[in-house]
Amino acid sequence: MPKIFIVEDDRTITNAMIKEFNKWQYLSQTVQDWNSVVAEIRTFQPDIVIMDITLPTFDGFYWTSQLRQVSDVPVIFVSAADMDPNAVRAIATGADDYVVKPFSLNVLISKIQAVLRRTKREAIPMESLTYEDYRLNILTNELKYQDHTVKLTPTEGTILKIFFLNAGKLVTKQQLMQNIWQGGSFIEDSVLNVNMSRLREKLDQVNLRGRLVTERGRGYRLVTADES
Incomplete structure (x- = not known):
């Protein structure tokens, strides 16, 4: 460690x-x-x-x-x-x-x-994040669930990583843009919306789309199966 x-x-x-x-x-x-x-x-x-x-x-x-x-x-x-x-x-x-x-x-x-x-001080670099039965490889941006693998773009992978790290918590659009685009001052909401839409389509392949809910006027939250 x-x-x-x-x-x-x-x-x-x-x-x-x-x-x-x-x-x-x-x-x-x-x-x-x-x-x-x-x-x-x-x-x-x-x-x-x-x-x-x-x-x-x-x-x-x-x-x-x-x-x-x-x-x-x-x-x-x-x-x-x-x-x-x-x-x-x-x-x-x-x-x-x-x-x-x-x-x-x-x-x-x-x-x-x-x-x-x-x-060369990091002996075992962290390559993946897990959420329940889902595993996200943060180096290749591949999401794995059972026998399924979904390839994400770097931006989609970063977005999902933020949700995995903040599972169950509200993540605002401002927080997403700040983390993805290092401040997001010159990024319009539409750019994030397009990436969120594409990410949701891919998450549908592994039954995770319904777990990424929108809280109108506030942001997004990755919820458990019982909450969805």
């Missing part, structure tokens, strides 16, 4: 990260003493570090430079600051990647997986 150390003082963001990491079977740890960040990282021995820039004591650049003196653990910076010049400084300090707030957790997960693969 990959281990992630989170250096972030915003509890809302930290809690969201921890919840998402748990879904992907990643073990995470947060800072307890802001004067001993590097010591805590070394004790936890993570496979990757998520590093904010603005922190209670020293900033993320300082802690990364200190960390680089004793460890080569990958570091991904997250910050509300503009990409330039902080991105350049982050990489120069020893970071492996950079994400600007507000960011999609799916984008962060993708960057984490890419860094872990590149550094």
Whole structure:
């Protein structure tokens, strides 16, 4: 199980990260003493570090430079600051990647997986998600149910992945567009509607269409067989 150390003082963001990491079977740890960040990282021995820039004591650049003196653990910076010049400084300090707030957790997960693969720290990459008797391969975008296999497009696969990860919960259109298109500011609802329609047609092949219900004016929900 990959281990992630989170250096972030915003509890809302930290809690969201921890919840998402748990879904992907990643073990995470947060800072307890802001004067001993590097010591805590070394004790936890993570496979990757998520590093904010603005922190209670020293900033993320300082802690990364200190960390680089004793460890080569990958570091991904997250910050509300503009990409330039902080991105350049982050990489120069020893970071492996950079994400600007507000960011999609799916984008962060993708960057984490890419860094872990590149550094060969992720021994068993997660390839599939399951919901009841359904299995979605997130690498090939294939949905399997009993002896049936349905091939999805990358966008359809991403949409279904979001529903699998949030089974039983309401997922709004805004949440979908933010996760699929990294903000979705320039994406019209019609684009999502077309993809949802195509996905539903394919889900009909494995008796899952009726389980993806629309809550008018609110969003969508993947429900159990008893609820459908």
